[in-house]
Structure formats: C-alpha cells, structure tokens
Amino acid sequence: MDLMNHVFPPYSDKFVVVFIDDILIYSRDESDHAEHLRIVLQTLIDKQLYAKLSKKVKFLGHTVLGDGTRVDPSKISTIPPRNVSKVRSFLGLAGYYIRFVKGFSLIATPMTKLLHKDVKFEWTKKCQWSFERLKILLTEAPVLIQPELGKELWSTVTRQLMVSVVC
Numbered sequence: 490m491d492l493m494n495h496v497f498p499p500y501s502d503k504f505v506v507v508f509i510d511d512i513l514i515y516s517r518d519e520s521d522h523a524e525h526l527r528i529v530l531q532t533l534i535d536k537q538l539y540a541k542l543s544k545k546v547k548f549l550g551h552t553v554l555g556d557g558t559r560v561d562p563s564k565i566s567t568i569p570p571r572n573v574s575k576v577r578s579f580l581g582l583a584g585y586y587i588r589f590v591k592g593f594s595l596i597a598t599p600m601t602k603l604l605h606k607d608v609k610f611e612w613t614k615k616c617q618w619s620f621e622r623l624k625i626l627l628t629e630a631p632v633l634i635q636p637e638l639g640k641e642l643w644s645t646v647t648r649q650l651m652v653s654v655v656c
Contacts, residue, residue, distance in 0.1 A: 497512070497529070560586050567624070570612075573603060590627060597623060
C-alpha cells in the first residue's frame with residue numbers, strides 16, 4: 490500500500506483511490522474515465538508495475554461490478570449472535586451497509602433492544618427473525634449505481650474499473 494501511495498499521489502482522491510493492492514478509478518463521464526484510465530495505466534508502465542484488470546472486485550466490504558456496487562456476501566455472518574458483544578458486532582457490520590436496506594432500524598429493533606443496559610440477553614423468535622431478515626436483505630440487496638447526467642436513472646450503468654496491482 491505504501492508503494493501505491495507513492496506511485497499515485499497526484500491523482501489520489503481526484504480520480505484514484507488506492508487500498509492495499511487495489512486501485513479504484515472513478516470519473517464523472519466516459520471521456521474523463523478513458524483519460525483517467527490512460528493516466529493510471531501509463532503510470533503503472535512508467536513504474537514497471539503490472540496490472541490485472543478485473544470486472545469484479547471486492548473493495549472495502551463491497552463487490553464492485555461494471556453494473557454497480559453490491560454488499561460483499563462473505564462479510565455477512567450466517568451464525569446468529571449468542572451474546573451482547575456478538576449482537577453489537579453484527580449490528581455494527583450490518584449498519585455499515587445501511588444504505589442497501591430500506592427500513593433497517595425497524596428490522597433491527599429486536600436485536601437493538603438486547604444492547605440496552607439492564608436488559609437480560611434472551612434470543613427470541615423476534616431476534617431470530619430480525620437476524621434472518623437482515624441477512625437476506627443484505628445478501629440480496631439491490632445494486633447501487635451512479636446516475637449519469639442527461640440519462641434516465643434506470644438505464645444508467647456505472648463505468649468503473651478496478652485494477653489489482655501485481656508487484
């Protein structure tokens with residue numbers, strides 16, 4: 490990651506985000522994206538680094554595809570939490586993806602009540618339903634896409650390219 494941060498400082502947070510060995514290139518439109526992609530690839534060539542182009546990349550708990558961003562299903566636990574600490578951990582992780590789940594707080598309420606002080610931990614059917622519902626909603630969450638100016642929202646496709654750098 491230190492190497493990547495030294496390679497891309499002029500472009501960081503302008504149209505490049507680097508995390509460990511992944512490079513996210515983002516742009517406002519296709520013509521900018523083509524130019525940004527050219528700059529990044531030329532920079533890699535100049536630094537004698539090799540890139541593996543990918544259409545599907547896991548990035549900060551999300552799966553980024555050509556058609557949008559999804560929750561990374563490997564991040565969602567399949568085992569119900571059995572104590573306050575595990576409930577807090579699950580709700581914290583699930584809360585990271587709150588933008589993917591409509592009505593999140595209402596669905597999470599039975600588990601959230603377990604976090605209150607002086608409440609005896611009792612995993613009820615409502616808690617189990619809440620856990621199962623959130624798990625389903627997170628793993629089957631809709632794809633979030635970036636709208637394009639001048640185009641209908643439902644026909645918009647995100648044009649992002651992820652590059653995994655191989656040193």
